[in-house]
Amino acid sequence: MSSPADNVTVEPASTRKFLVLLLGSIGVVYGDIGTSPLYAFREALRPFSHDGVTQAEIVGLISLMVWTLTIIVTFKYVLFLLRADNDGEGGTLSLLALLMKKTGRYMPVLFFAGLIGAALFIGDAMITPALSVMSAVEGLKLVTPALESYVLPISAIIMVLLFAVQSRGTAAVSNFFGPITALWFLAMAWGGLLHIGDDFTILQAFNPVNAIWFITHAGFVGLIVLGAVFLTVTGAEALYADLGHFGRKPIQVAWFTLVFPSLALNYLGQGAFVLAHPEAATDPFYLMYPDWALLPIVLLATAATIIASQAVITGAFSLARQAVHLGFLPRLLIAFTSETNTGQIYVPAVNTLLFVGVLVLIFTFGDSESLATAYGISVTGAMVVTTLMAFQFLRSVWGWSAIMAGVTLVPLLLLETVFLGANLLKVHDGGWVPILLAIAIMLIMWTWTRGSQLLREKTARNDIPLDAFIRSIEKDSEHAPVRVPGTAVFLTSVGDKAPAVLLHNIKHNHVLHEKNIILTVKTTEQPYVADANRVTITKLSERFARIEVYFGFMDEPNVSKALALCKKAGLKFEIMQTSFYLGRRTLVSKANSGLPGWQDKLYIALSGLGIDPSAYFSLPANRVVEIGEQVAI
Structure with missing residues (x-):
């Protein structure tokens, strides 16, 4: 699947679509990184x-x-990683799926790298809302x-409201994300321009020699400062993860025309302001605005941080869906909140996890200054993982030599x-x-992956080849x-073995239907599968057929819709007159x-968190028969 805006033409309709994607990317893709000036400097x-x-x-x-x-966001993400896509989709797990498809040589390393990157992203999705919103509200x-004394309660109320509306979807408010965030970037640029003239010496920051001088002369304190400097690039991983929603070109154009200039101007303005007014070092962002503009800026900053929080929450939902489809998590309930946009989803289990985590962080740390010390590790860790995976991408996908990569x-x-x-x-x-969050999430995903593998191996010992079973029956x-x-x-x-639920049905009910379909659902390593490639049918005998249904890891696994495609292939049956047999372990x-x-x-x-397979695969509820069994593991 190509990115939505990769084939932009000059026609008015295409231009309008491109501008909509451009504005949308400003709100969703850059919402997180756009709140960094509140606290980074x-x-x-x-x-x-x-x-x-x-x-x-x-x-x-400032340099x-x-x-x-410039180096990490512009060069690594905007110019390079946005081209390392899996059929238009980006992000750690999307990149992992692509590498799994291309190579099996370093699979254990790639597998654990993907788990670590995903776990760190979830941890980031907890810390970002807490830190961003508290930083904005503290302007009061x-x-x-x-x-x-009202900063903590107001921050908590905002989080309660934000997570409470997730189940209703974000379609109604997402149209405002882009304009509000664009206004926020313009406000930051304006604030910087107000004070660059306070001390034009700050323009020397464009010379990288000054950055090198700072690192070499700051000593041990410089290492601590580096941790805070990295706060400027928080949100870069979300930039890559949202590639499939907006496409490469809108994201790149938004960065070069608005986002990067606004961030640079604001940081330069903060630096010049502190040079002229050293006492402003306690909170340079808010203090550089005129008194009359302070309350509007605080309100705009709060709105921007809510949007940034929404962006990482949505990213966490998307990552959870990818993890479920790739077998890293049990089949969680995934609700689609839009009839037209399959990217707008709601995952109750993840929403609850994030909500509890955010509230615990807010009341444990108490203010953004304390929480900022906890920030950065998840972001830098995720970026290191992505760079390591990008090395294998250059080798396997682009065919670069190890030396060039x-x-x-x-x-x-x-x-x-x-x-x-x-x-x-x-x-x-x-x-x-x-670190603790990442370890916990990684252990969960590793446990589910390893346990599922052992369970498959255990049940495979009692499997009967399907061909042999059909011959014996007939x-x-x-x-x-x-x-x-x-x-x-x-x-x-397992499509070539007799399903356990089929054997149990014969054992207990002593019946076999006139027509029997062995159905296997498979998740591909592509984000989406076209309807033309959705279903394959193999006739095994007069009474038996095997159907394999393919979904991409970003697709909605609607089996009922997929089976409707079988009519075109010559296999006709009515869904509402068919019994679906599921095994419940x-x-x-x-x-x-x-x-x-x-x-x-x-x-x-x-396994208890997993939803009913009939709901997960969108089977007609009144046509499902479940047969249970106990399995020791």
Whole structure:
């Protein structure tokens, strides 16, 4: 599937579509990175501002921030990674699926890299809303100090409302995301332009030598500062993950025409403002605006942070859907909140997890300054993982040599590793939070993947080849089960074996339908599958046929709609006159299952989170027959 805007032409309709995608990308793709100026420069100043800051330090720091944006966001993500797409889709798991399709040589490494990247992204989706919203609401303290005690309650109320509306979908409000965020970027650019003239020395920040000077002269404090500097590029992973929603060109044009200039101007303005007014180092972003504009800016900042939070929440939903389809998580309930846009989904389990995590973070850390120390590790970790996977992408997909790929990516990897090391210094100050979150999420995904593999191996020992089963049924007419009219569909994950639910049906009910379909649903490593390639039919005998239904990892797995395509292929049956047989397994813990005891229990608990397969595959509820069995694992 190509990106939505990769084939832009000059016709008015195409131009209008491109502008809509462009504006939408500003709100969704850049919402997160657009809130970084609220706290990034303030936190970078904090480690060495207690004894005053020199002109060279301010210029060097701003230079470091501008060039970090240039190297990591512009070069790595906007110009390079947006081209590393899986049929138009981006993101860690999409890249993993593409590499799984192209190579099996380093599969364990790629698999764990994908798990780590996905886990870090989920952790980021918890911290971003808490930090961004608190940073914005704290501006109320500057409007009037009397509002300081209300910062936490207001932040919590905003989060409650934000997560409460997720089930209703974001279609109604998403149309406002782009314009509000675009206005926010213009407001940031205006604030920067107001103060660049305070000290034109700040323009020396465009010289990367000043950034290098800062790193080499700051000593140990410089490493701590680097961790805060990296806050300028938070949201870059979301930029890559949202590739499929907007396409490469709108995202690139938005970055170069509005987002990057606005961020650069704001950081330059903050730097010049602090050079002229050193006492403003405590909160340079808000203090550089005129008094009359302060309240509108606080309100606009709050709206921008809510939009940024919505963007990462939506990204977490999309990642969870990919993880379910790729077999990293159980079949979670996924609700589609739009009839026209399959990208707008709601995952209740993930929404609840994020909501609880965000509230815990808000009330545990208490303010954005404390929470900022916990931020950065998940972002830098995810970026390092993406760079490592990009190396294999260059080798496997673009056919580059190891030397060429290394020369291109090793400098970037070294830079990101330095940033990661700087952020790891904050582990004792709260940096353990994203690490703990990532480990927990990764253990969940690893447990589900490993447990499912062991369960498949265990049940495979009792499998009967489907061809042999059909021959025995048709040959032994004397002991054959009673033939009943109608069509029965038996769902199974292994299409060449007799489904356990079919065997149990014969064992307990002693009947076999006139027509029997062995149905296997498969998830491809492409994001979407065209209807023409959705279904394959194999006739096994007069009474048996095998159907394989293919869905991409971004598709809605609607089996009923897919089976309707069988009519075109000559296999005709009425869905509402067909019985769907599903096997329901009750897992029981058993010693020596192949998993440690705690992981065995975790896998069983996770299986309880999975929704009914009939709902997951959109089967007609009144045509489903479930036959249960206990399986020891």
